[in-house]
Amino acid sequence: MSFLFGSRASKTFKPKKHIPEGTHQYDLMKHAAATLGSGNLRSAVMLPEGEDLNEWVAVNTVDFFNQINMLYGTITEMCTDESCPVMSAGPKYEYHWADGQTVKKPIKCSAPKYIDYLMTWVQDQLDDETLFPSKIGVPFPRNFQSNAKTILKRLFRVYAHIYHQHFSEVVQLGEEAHLNTSFKHFIFFVQEFQLIERKELAPLQELIDKLTAKDR
Amino acid sequence: QRRESRVCNLSPQAFKFYMEQHIENVMKSCEERENRRLQLEKEMKKIGLSEKDQNQMRKMLSQKESNFIRLKRAKMGKHLFRKI
Numbered sequence: 001m002s003f004l005f006g007s008r009a010s011k012t013f014k015p016k017k018h019i020p021e022g023t024h025q026y027d028l029m030k031h032a033a034a035t036l037g038s039g040n041l042r043s044a045v046m047l048p049e050g051e052d053l054n055e056w057v058a059v060n061t062v063d064f065f066n067q068i069n070m071l072y073g074t075i076t077e078m079c080t081d082e083s084c085p086v087m088s089a090g091p092k093y094e095y096h097w098a099d100g101q102t103v104k105k106p107i108k109c110s111a112p113k114y115i116d117y118l119m120t121w122v123q124d125q126l127d128d129e130t131l132f133p134s135k136i137g138v139p140f141p142r143n144f145q146s147n148a149k150t151i152l153k154r155l156f157r158v159y160a161h162i163y164h165q166h167f168s169e170v171v172q173l174g175e176e177a178h179l180n181t182s183f184k185h186f187i188f189f190v191q192e193f194q195l196i197e198r199k200e201l202a203p204l205q206e207l208i209d210k211l212t213a214k215d216r
Numbered sequence: 217q218r219r220e221s222r223v224c225n226l227s228p229q230a231f232k233f234y235m236e237q238h239i240e241n242v243m244k245s246c247e248e249r250e251n252r253r254l255q256l257e258k259e260m261k262k263i264g265l266s267e268k269d270q271n272q273m274r275k276m277l278s279q280k281e282s283n284f285i286r287l288k289r290a291k292m293g294k295h296l297f298r299k300i
């Protein structure tokens with residue numbers, strides 16, 4: 001993995017070192033096939049003819065935010081400062097919170113704190129009329145795409161945390177097909193418009209390959 | 217200066233119900249949108265509109281569709297997760 005993270009690792013995304021590769025890292029793989037009977041999601045993410053790309057990315061970003069918010073809402077009681085003292089995605093990936101605006105120096109905090117920061121930050125972005133105009137006729141800002149990319153990159157981390165640290169709870173709640181479907185839709189979307197860099201997706205790469213294989 | 221948490225408890229049943237409805241809606245609205253486009257093409261062909269008028273009609277439909285998803289986004293974004 002060093003080719004992915006070696007010299008270009010960002011400050012908020014540090015692969016942990018000296019931890020041997022887990023042999024049962026993807027216990028979740030056997031559940032990966034479970035999705036909702038969902039038709040062809042791959043074609044549903046494509047830009048409709050004549051649609052503005054920004055508008056399409058915006059509506060889908062809000063959608064994914066809502067899904068992830070709800071999903072995390074079902075496991076908040078199991079994601080505590082005690083159970084998840086750091087925001088991790090498996091033994092190899094750990095995230096520290098910084099938003100680049102009010103929090104410049106990355107904070108090492110528990111997963112629930114991190115996710116709270118993250119979701120609050122995203123909601124603020126979505127509520128900002130200059131970033132996500134909601135009135136008809138108001139154009140998107142010039143930097144909209146890069147903004148959306150940052151939002152989606154961060155939302156991915158919540159999926160990554162849930163898959164790695166809470167998947168057994170998700171299975172207990174019987175919502176693995178719903179999670180998989182939500183995540184698959186998300187991945188199809190970011191793949192279609194190349195919105196998240198491959199190295200950011202690494203914590204769930206195996207799962208992504210599996211979930212998307214039969215629809216390629 | 218931190219505000220109230222954005223994260224609320226939600227029952228798994230509610231999440232599951234939402235996801236099932238949501239995916240169905242995604243597929244449906246995708247299909248319906250394509251149908252509206254094809255319908256327009258068919259109608260325009262039938263009455264033999266000029267190429268210029270056809271383009272204008274296409275633009276109008278696209279604009280309408282675009283406005284629709286903007287309003288949908290505005291609605292979804294602002295009210296779903298406000299704590300009371």
Ligand SMILES: [Zn+2]
Pocket residue numbers: 078079080083084111112161165166
């Ligand atoms: Zn957790």
